[in-house]
Amino acid sequence: MLIDEALTTTRAVRRGIDLRRPVTRGVIEQCLRIAVQAPTAANRQDWRFVGIDDPGLKHTIADYYRAASTAYLERAPNTADTESARFLAQHIDRMPVLLLPCVNGRHSPSEHPARTASRYGSLYPAVWSFMLAARSRGLATAFTTVHLAYEREVADLLGIPYEEVTQGCLVPVGYARRWFGPAPRRPVTEVTNWNRWRHG
Ligand SMILES: Cc1cc2nc3c(=O)[nH]c(=O)nc-3n(C[C@H](O)[C@H](O)[C@H](O)COP(=O)(O)O)c2cc1C
Incomplete structure (x- = not known):
């Protein structure tokens, strides 16, 4: 797959995931081998990944995911993206694999923005590289953060030392039943400034 094609067709796929087709640990690890070629501050490579394919664990994480997303989904406007997000919330325990990307060190809201940005x-x-590598293997993904409202509970569930490790997101992975093309986006001219800030 050409890189531009992968970059413009890697969408948040939720309803389009085949819930019945299993995903091997082997293909997840292949994608991770590509993902860890991504850059890190001072080449620290402090990322850690937890693959979750145990049905019981997925079920418990799904409860937290749903608890965290209910309020936000109730407030959200009724768009195709919200509908798709609702589907994910309802079925996340049935996604073949959940990937939980983490980074060593505990994020604190009081830390300097440069530290947070670096973390x-x-x-x-690396997560985006993982999603692109997955895309080129017929696997669909979605980048999600909503479960982080229950980060501590999920840490306890999976034996992650909460004070030492920060969870970054949660990525459901499964084979795609269909693909999507490039998405409509704001024109680059509207979101780009040269030399001086002119519009937000
Ligand atoms: C930082 C971030 C957080 C996100 N959190 C969630 C989430 O919690 N749940 C969800 O269903 N999608 C989540 N998404 C997916 C976005 O809704 C999706 O990427 C966006 O609507 C654009 O759609 P596209 O990726 O298909 O172009 C998140 C994406 C990003 C980048």
């Missing part, structure tokens, strides 16, 4: 910025490029 999350050393994880998210």
Whole structure:
């Protein structure tokens, strides 16, 4: 797959995931081998990944995910994206694999913004690379953060030392039943400034 095609067709896929087709640990690890080529601050490579394919654990995480997303989904406007997000909330325990990308060190809201940027910025490029590598293997994903309202509970469930490790997101993974094309986006001219800030 050409890189531009992968970059423009890697969508948040939720309803389009085949819930019945299993995903092997082998293919997840293949995608992770590509993902860890992504950059990290000072090349620290402090990312850690937890793959979750145990039905009982997925079930408990789904309860937290639903608890965290209910209020936000009730307030959200009725768009195709919200409908799709609702589907994910209802069925996340049936997603073949949940990938939980983490980074060593505990994020604190009081830390300097540069520290926060460095921490999350050393994880998210790898997550996006994982999603692209998955896309090129016929696997669909969605980047989600809503479960982080229950980060501590999920840490306890999975034996993650909460004070030492920050969870970054949660990525459901499964084979795609269908693909999507490039999404409509704001024009680049509307979101780009040269030399001086002119519009927000
Ligand atoms: C930082 C971030 C947090 C997100 N959190 C959630 C989430 O908790 N649940 C969800 O269903 N989707 C989540 N998404 C997916 C977005 O809704 C989705 O990427 C966006 O609507 C654009 O759709 P597209 O990726 O298909 O272009 C998140 C995406 C990002 C980048």
